[in-house]
Structure formats: C-alpha cells, structure tokens
Amino acid sequence: MTELLTAAQMRAIEEAAIASGEVTGLELMERAGRGVVEAIFEEWPELAQTSHRAVVLCGPGNNGGDGFVVARLLKEWGWEVEVFLYGDPEKLPPDAKVNYERWGEKGEVAPLIPGSLDQSVDRGLENAIYKDQYDASGTWESETNIGQQTIFIDALFGTGLKRRFEEDLLDVLKEWGDYCYEYAVAVDMPSGLCSDSGKCIGGHWVFSKLLVTFETPKVGHFLGHNMYDIKSFKTVDLNFHWNTDADTVGLLGYTDLQLDKDGWFDNGMQKTLRTHKYSHGHALIFAGGPGKTGAARLAARGALRIGAGLVTLGVPPSAQMEVASQVTAIMLRRVTDGSGEVDGLDVTLRDDRINALCIGPGLGIGARGEALVKTTLEGKRATVLDADALTLLAQDKALFDCLHKNCVLTPHGGEFARLFPDIAEKLNAPATKGPAYSKVDATREAAKRAGCVVLFKGPDTVIAHPDGRCSINSAQYERAAPWLATAGSGDVLAGFITGLLARGFDPMRAAETAAWLHVECARSLGPGLIAEDLPEELPKVFRDLGL
Ligand SMILES: NC(=O)C1=CN([C@@H]2O[C@H](COP(=O)(O)OP(=O)(O)OC[C@H]3O[C@@H](n4cnc5c(N)ncnc54)[C@H](OP(=O)(O)O)[C@@H]3O)[C@@H](O)[C@H]2O)[C@@H](O)CC1
Numbered sequence: 001m002t003e004l005l006t007a008a009q010m011r012a013i014e015e016a017a018i019a020s021g022e023v024t025g026l027e028l029m030e031r032a033g034r035g036v037v038e039a040i041f042e043e044w045p046e047l048a049q050t051s052h053r054a055v056v057l058c059g060p061g062n063n064g065g066d067g068f069v070v071a072r073l074l075k076e077w078g079w080e081v082e083v084f085l086y087g088d089p090e091k092l093p094p095d096a097k098v099n100y101e102r103w104g105e106k107g108e109v110a111p112l113i114p115g116s117l118d119q120s121v122d123r124g125l126e127n128a129i130y131k132d133q134y135d136a137s138g139t140w141e142s143e144t145n146i147g148q149q150t151i152f153i154d155a156l157f158g159t160g161l162k163r164r165f166e167e168d169l170l171d172v173l174k175e176w177g178d179y180c181y182e183y184a185v186a187v188d189m190p191s192g193l194c195s196d197s198g199k200c201i202g203g204h205w206v207f208s209k210l211l212v213t214f215e216t217p218k219v220g221h222f223l224g225h226n227m228y229d230i231k232s233f234k235t236v237d238l239n240f241h242w243n244t245d246a247d248t249v250g251l252l253g254y255t256d257l258q259l260d261k262d263g264w265f266d267n268g269m270q271k272t273l274r275t276h277k278y279s280h281g282h283a284l285i286f287a288g289g290p291g292k293t294g295a296a297r298l299a300a301r302g303a304l305r306i307g308a309g310l311v312t313l314g315v316p317p318s319a320q321m322e323v324a325s326q327v328t329a330i331m332l333r334r335v336t337d338g339s340g341e342v343d344g345l346d347v348t349l350r351d352d353r354i355n356a357l358c359i360g361p362g363l364g365i366g367a368r369g370e371a372l373v374k375t376t377l378e379g380k381r382a383t384v385l386d387a388d389a390l391t392l393l394a395q396d397k398a399l400f401d402c403l404h405k406n407c408v409l410t411p412h413g414g415e416f417a418r419l420f421p422d423i424a425e426k427l428n429a430p431a432t433k434g435p436a437y438s439k440v441d442a443t444r445e446a447a448k449r450a451g452c453v454v455l456f457k458g459p460d461t462v463i464a465h466p467d468g469r470c471s472i473n474s475a476q477y478e479r480a481a482p483w484l485a486t487a488g489s490g491d492v493l494a495g496f497i498t499g500l501l502a503r504g505f506d507p508m509r510a511a512e513t514a515a516w517l518h519v520e521c522a523r524s525l526g527p528g529l530i531a532e533d534l535p536e537e538l539p540k541v542f543r544d545l546g547l
C-alpha cells in the first residue's frame with residue numbers, strides 16, 4: 001500500500017537516513033529539485049523543446065532550498081529564471097543556504113515583498129493569454145511553436161508550514177493571482193495548505209496545476225477539497241531506505257485489496273463448482289415503509305452483484321407489494337419489528353446462515369427503525385449501519401453503546417457531525433496552526449469511540465479501525481469521479497460492503513474493497529451515471545480487473 005506520511009513522519013525518516021550516513025540532506029535536496037525539473041518536462045514535454053522563463057518563489061525553509069535547486073537546473077537548461085525569496089537569506093537552514101549560494105553564482109535573488117512580483121506576473125499572464133487564444137483558434141501548428149511561456153514555481157512552504165501568513169505575504173500572494181496559471185507547479189505542497197490535513201492554514205494558498213512531492217505522498221495531499229485544481233500529481237523517488245511505524249495511513253490501490261484472482265476468490269468463500277449459494281453468504285437488508293424502499297433495494301442490488309450468495313430484503317407488510325413488484329433475484333421477507341412471534345426480526349435471525357446485515361437506507365427513524373437497530377446489534381452479526389440507522393444511534397446513547405467490532409458505520413459529513421459532534425467540531429474548526437486536526441484524526445478517534453470500523457465518506461473517504469489502522473480511498477486527481485455524488489450512491493456503497501461481509505471479508509477489508517470498487521464503477525461509467533448503474537457496472541469492472 002502506498003504509505004501516506006505526516007510531516008513529522010517524513011522528517012523522522014529523512015533524519016534517520018541522514019543519521020545513518022546513507023545520504024546527506026544536501027543530496028536529498030538536489031534529488032528533490034532535479035525531480036521537480038524532470039516532472040515538469042514529463043508533464044509538459046513541449047517545454048523541453050526550447051527555452052522558456054521560470055518565476056520561482058522560495059520560502060525561508062528547505063522547501064525554498066528545493067526552489068533554488070530548480071532555479072539553478074532550469075538556468076543550466078538555458079531558461080530565463082527569476083528568483084524571489086521570502087525571508088532573510090542569513091536565516092536559511094544549512095542545505096537551503098548552500099543552494100541559495102549556488103544559485104547566487106548564476107543569478108539574482110529579489111526579496112519577495114508587496115509589489116515585487118507585479119512585472120513577473122504581468123509578463124506571465126501575457127504569455128498565458130497568448131497561448132490560450134492560440135489553442136482556442138485551433139491553429140496551433142506544432143508544440144515547438146508555442147512561444148516563450150512562463151512557468152510559476154511555488155517553493156515557499158512545504159511540510160513545515162506552521163501558522164497564518166503575515167499580511168505582507170498575503171498581499172504578495174494576492175498579486176500572484178487568485179487563479180491557476182497554465183504552467184504552475186507546487187513543490188511538495190501548495191503553499192498555505194497543511195501537509196497533514198489538507199486544510200488552509202496560511203489564510204490563502206497558491207494554486208497550481210502540477211504538484212510534485214517527494215519519496216511518498218503526504219496525508220494532506222488526499223484530504224479535503226483545496227487541491228482540486230491540481231491536474232497532475234507526481235512523486236519523485238528520493239531513493240533512500242526507510243521503515244515507518246504501524247501508524248501510517250495507506251492510500252488504497254488495486255494491489256492492496258487482493259483483488260487478483262487468488263485474493264478475491266480464495267478467502268474461504270471461493271466461488272467454484274463445488275460451492276453453493278449459501279457458501280457465499282446471505283445478506284439481510286432492511287427496507288422502510290411504502291415509497292421509501294428504493295434505498296434498500298439499491299443496497300440489495302449492490303450486495304448481490306458484489307457476490308453475496310443470497311440477499312433478502314426485510315420489509316414491513318405495508319411495503320411488501322411495492323418491493324415485490326420491483327425485485328426478482330432478491331428475496332423478500334416480512335420483518336415487522338424487532339421482536340414478534342411471526343414476523344419479528346428475532347424470528348428471522350434464528351436462521352444463522354444470515355451472516356451480514358445492512359440497516360439504515362430509507363429505514364425511517366420511528367419506533368420500528370429503532371427496534372430493528374437494537375435487535376440487529378444484539379445479534380452481534382456483521383452489520384453495516386448507514387443513513388437513518390446513524391441518526392438513531394446519534395439520538396440514543398444506549399443504542400450507540402451496543403455497537404460491536406463486527407459493525408461498519410458509513411457516515412457522510414452531516415451524519416458524522418450528528419454521531420460525533422465534539423469530534424466534528426474539532427475537525428470543522430478553522431485551522432490556525434500546523435499540523436491541523438485532520439479527517440484522518442477524526443475518523444480514527446470516531447472508530448476508537450464506536451469500537452468498530454468507521455468509513456467517513458467523501459471524495460476523500462477515510463476508513464479507520466478502532467486499533468488505529470487507517471486508509472484513504474481517494475477519488476481525486478486521476479481517480480476523480482465527481483459524478484459519483486448522486487442520490488442513492490451511498491446506499492449502493494452500503495450494499496457493496498454488506499455483500500463483502502456476507503462473503504466473509506472482515507469489516508475493515510470489506511469497507512476498503514467496497515469503497516475502492518465503488519469509485520472504479522463510477523470511473524468506468526463516467527458522467528451521466530445514476531445510482532442504479534453502479535451495481536450493474538460491477539461485472540465489467542471485475543472483467544477489466546481480470547477476475
Ligand atoms: N523531508 C525530506 O525528506 C525532504 C524535504 N525536502 C523539502 O523540505 C521541505 C520541508 O522543509 P522545512 O521543514 O524546512 O519546512 P518548510 O516548509 O520549508 O517551511 C519551514 C520554514 O517556514 C517557516 N514558516 C512556517 N510557517 C510560516 C508562516 N506562516 N509564515 C512565515 N514563515 C513560516 C518556518 O519558520 P519557523 O516557524 O521555524 O520560525 C521555517 O523557516 C519539504 O516540504 C520539502 O520541500 C526536500 O528538500 C528533500 C527531502
């Protein structure tokens with residue numbers, strides 16, 4: 001799994017590598033700067049064909065040091081380079097100071113103060129506009145013909161940002177512009193954003209199109225929405241050895257989920273000719289009253305498509321006809337209440353082949369819903385609690401205390417705030433100093449309190465286990481799927497998790513795998529998708545994965 005590090009973890013592994021004698025800080029900075037230049041040419045090959053112009057903003061720490069390396073290398077490439085420094089050169093940390101001096105042999109350093117950027121920005125803008133017009137007219141004959149471009153490089157602050165910017169710096173950044181230039185590069189972090197949380201600490205942040213980070217991405221790169229303008233994300237290998245503690249956050253990717261043939265099918269629930277439907281689990285999903293059953297039906301369809309052997313919808317008698325007229329492969333059973341001689345949930349649960357439950361989508365928050373949540377939790381079976389079930393848990397502390405280790409909670413932001421108001425308050429408070437409290441911190445704290453897996457939804461879905469394990473399923477950068485924000489898509493996700501629980505996945509792996517596949521379905525479908533499409537896309541996604 002790609003390990004995402006906090007600023008402190010990154011600093012620790014860098015210091016350990018330097019202390020071991022494996023590499024010097026200066027060499028790491030050189031590799032970082034070289035990596036940025038290579039990333040620029042990889043991203044925009046047209047820029048490598050002739051010389052252009054770079055405006056490099058350097059900050060008072062090692063991020064600024066990287067900027068001086070980039071400036072030197074681009075100058076050696078034949079470019080025109082302007083360098084601005086925010087802060088006192090005498091106070092630069094040692095490696096940055098060396099690179100400041102090395103740059104000094106090639107060019108000047110202007111202080112970054114209000115007004116100093118005016119001319120540079122104007123010239124850059126003229127070029128950008130020229131290129132835009134050239135593009136739009138459709139007469140762009142060849143990439144070598146693009147004329148001199150300005151590349152803006154933000155090397156002000158990286159992982160060391162600690163507090164709000166002073167007014168003079170805010171003024172400067174306003175001159176820099178409130179929008180993204182055609183060629184704008186963030187070195188390690190967009191300056192102003194916190195590398196642990198993705199939140200804006202500086203009071204303003206610098207937009208960019210390309211972000212180049214070092215060795216491994218930072219947690220904050222995948223949290224929040226401040227980095228949505230970034231079109232391309234590259235990680236430069238600094239080539240040193242490191243081990244981290246168990247505390248790191250994983251970025252979910254295909255190889256982590258054992259979605260290859262062996263991992264997917266060989267988990268005790270292998271679908272082979274010798275197995276039958278009960279070998280693949282039986283999921284029970286509760287529906288609400290008439291006119292409210294769509295959400296549960298979506299979840300049921302998701303559970304069935306992802307591989308549960310059987311899926312039953314537990315419906316109140318009043319909605320029985322509505323549901324019966326809509327489902328075929330999905331079974332139906334009357335579940336009136338938590339207990340009851342004929343149609344009570346306790347009777348249904350005497351069938352111990354039912355090994356996964358999903359409660360909440362379209363359930364309602366009345367007495368039936370409450371009783372069903374209570375009986376469900378008492379059974380201690382693997383259970384996904386979503387939507388209205390989360391509201392019920394938020395309203396009743398005794399119910400919340402019934403949560404157990406086989407549960408998965410799937411709140412979106414609003415539900416999270418109802419369930420964990422104090423944690424949400426910390427998360428949503430304006431960030432004033434770094435590192436700021438993050439969605440990862442919040443989800444971990446929530447999972448610990450609930451005693452079960454919490455999947456906190458969003459384009460940056462965070463999944464945490466009470467033991468501290470944590471991963472992010474990102475639908476950002478090249479995995480962006482904004483069209484997934486559509487009514488009912490959360491119900492399908494709940495169904496996917498339930499189906500995997502039925503197939504015998506443990507709650508953490510079920511949540512991670514379902515979340516990843518959910519985004520894959522959305523990416524496979526593209527714009528125009530509606531929630532009903534998501535389960536139906538799974539066979540194609542599985543086929544494309546070679547399953
Ligand atoms: N780790 C690695 O392996 C490698 C890391 N590398 C690079 O190093 C970067 C991390 O460097 P870093 O630790 O020096 O932090 P950085 O972001 O430059 O800022 C710290 C400076 O900013 C200052 N400052 C903070 N907030 C401020 C504010 N609001 N307004 C004004 N000033 C503020 C702060 O001042 P202080 O608070 O100490 O007074 C301090 O002077 C990392 O992102 C990457 O680019 C690569 O070279 C190679 C390998």
Ligand SMILES: [K+]
Pocket residue numbers: 063154155156157158186187188189190191
């Ligand atoms: K930066």
